[in-house]
Amino acid sequence: xxxLEFARQHTEQFIARRRDLHKHPEPGxxxxxxxxxxxxxxxxxxxxxxxGAEVLDLDARMGLPSExxxxxxxxRAIAEGADPKWVDIFGYGKTALVATMKxxxxxxxxxxxxxxxxxxxxxxxxxxxxxxxxxFSSIHEKAMHACGHDVHLTMILGLAEYLATNKDKLQxxxxxxxxxxEEGVRGAAAMEAxxxxxxxxxxxxxxxxxxxxxxxCLACSDPGFLATSKIDASFQGYSAHAGASPxxxxxxxxxxxxxxxxxxxxxRHSKGISRVNVGTLxxxxxxxxxxxxxxxxxxxxxxxxEINDYMEQRCHTILEAAAAMHDCTVNIxxxxxxxxxxxxxxxxxxxxxxxxxLGIFKRVDFSYSGGGSEDCAYFTRRVIExxxxxxxxxxxxxxxxxxxxxxxxxxxxxxxxxxxxxGALAEKYLQSK
Numbered sequence: 001x002x003x004l005e006f007a008r009q010h011t012e013q014f015i016a017r018r019r020d021l022h023k024h025p026e027p028g029x030x031x032x033x034x035x036x037x038x039x040x041x042x043x044x045x046x047x048x049x050x051x052g053a054e055v056l057d058l059d060a061r062m063g064l065p066s067e068x069x070x071x072x073x074x075x076r077a078i079a080e081g082a083d084p085k086w087v088d089i090f091g092y093g094k095t096a097l098v099a100t101m102k103x104x105x106x107x108x109x110x111x112x113x114x115x116x117x118x119x120x121x122x123x124x125x126x127x128x129x130x131x132x133x134x135x136f137s138s139i140h141e142k143a144m145h146a147c148g149h150d151v152h153l154t155m156i157l158g159l160a161e162y163l164a165t166n167k168d169k170l171q172x173x174x175x176x177x178x179x180x181x182e183e184g185v186r187g188a189a190a191m192e193a194x195x196x197x198x199x200x201x202x203x204x205x206x207x208x209x210x211x212x213x214x215x216x217c218l219a220c221s222d223p224g225f226l227a228t229s230k231i232d233a234s235f236q237g238y239s240a241h242a243g244a245s246p247x248x249x250x251x252x253x254x255x256x257x258x259x260x261x262x263x264x265x266x267x268r269h270s271k272g273i274s275r276v277n278v279g280t281l282x283x284x285x286x287x288x289x290x291x292x293x294x295x296x297x298x299x300x301x302x303x304x305x306e307i308n309d310y311m312e313q314r315c316h317t318i319l320e321a322a323a324a325m326h327d328c329t330v331n332i333x334x335x336x337x338x339x340x341x342x343x344x345x346x347x348x349x350x351x352x353x354x355x356x357x358l359g360i361f362k363r364v365d366f367s368y369s370g371g372g373s374e375d376c377a378y379f380t381r382r383v384i385e386x387x388x389x390x391x392x393x394x395x396x397x398x399x400x401x402x403x404x405x406x407x408x409x410x411x412x413x414x415x416x417x418x419x420x421x422x423g424a425l426a427e428k429y430l431q432s433k
Contacts, residue, residue, distance in 0.1 A: 029065055051089050096180050096191055108202055111383075202429050253294045256281055
């Protein structure tokens, strides 16, 4: 049985699994039920599992929630069926795992990566929304799989089952990288720093959906993801009575507003695309109190890492200058980052050829250019730097709304095709006997 036949035979199982994951979304670094579920399935299939601190450089993690938030997420995950053993291993902000299966001492090491976190989105309850209509929409407030990561994990677990079933026919080693906190590009850097891809010869990343115009198609070269940095800035001033002693105050809100205006005025770079956006501004404590606290959450992006670095340096200058203008201080923290996605042209071409042979895609010659960012870039860059090959694939699907929208959904048949494609790629590079 080839990978396409296997995927189609297990369609009902994979759809049920995806819908269960969709119903129980968990934001970045809080994916306790999701990661525990993956660990349980992979262990039962015979994979060697390394998890938590074994596959993370703990100092390289970004954008961690508070311990109180993480503790509550652990308790909820156990209440919803997560194995407490795995929840304990994942602990505070360590919801990562790598599953390995060695088929022989010779042959390449081939890796596939899945992200697993959800978005901070309240899912639609409209009857037009298929998850709501079919009863598997999110049961968690302001958390939704609005970017397809439930699908990504389902495809990786489907691949894992296919390879375990056919392990006697394969050579080399497969690594399945289950990554937390892709949203906000917070998780991959810590796994890459821990060396999880240092032994990888061939690496594949995949994302479903992206653009309705790619429905039923595959794009696997020049994906066009931008480098990015996510920045939190906290201003500290000095409060005073707004009527009786305003001259004694140091107005943190004014410092933050000064920063917002001038961040938007950063000169754009001549060598390519650049972006800046302040997503939130929170300030002050009361109507008659001069604001002594303010905070910003912002991001910058660049077509190249050089452009992103330029934008980041200008942001730091403006934030510090705005604080100084109003006699305040500012604390600047990087909450997430990703370089541009590197691809191996030869590998991308080989993927296109194999996808054509499968006969399940309308077209396979697309190059994606969409302006988003993806921290899988840490993995592709590292593998290529060490002499391996890597590519990032866009698995087109008839999405029902844009990514990160309350009505987002995919066509589940494209998920089945994704399992088939991954299985065929694994067989090709794991030197089927």
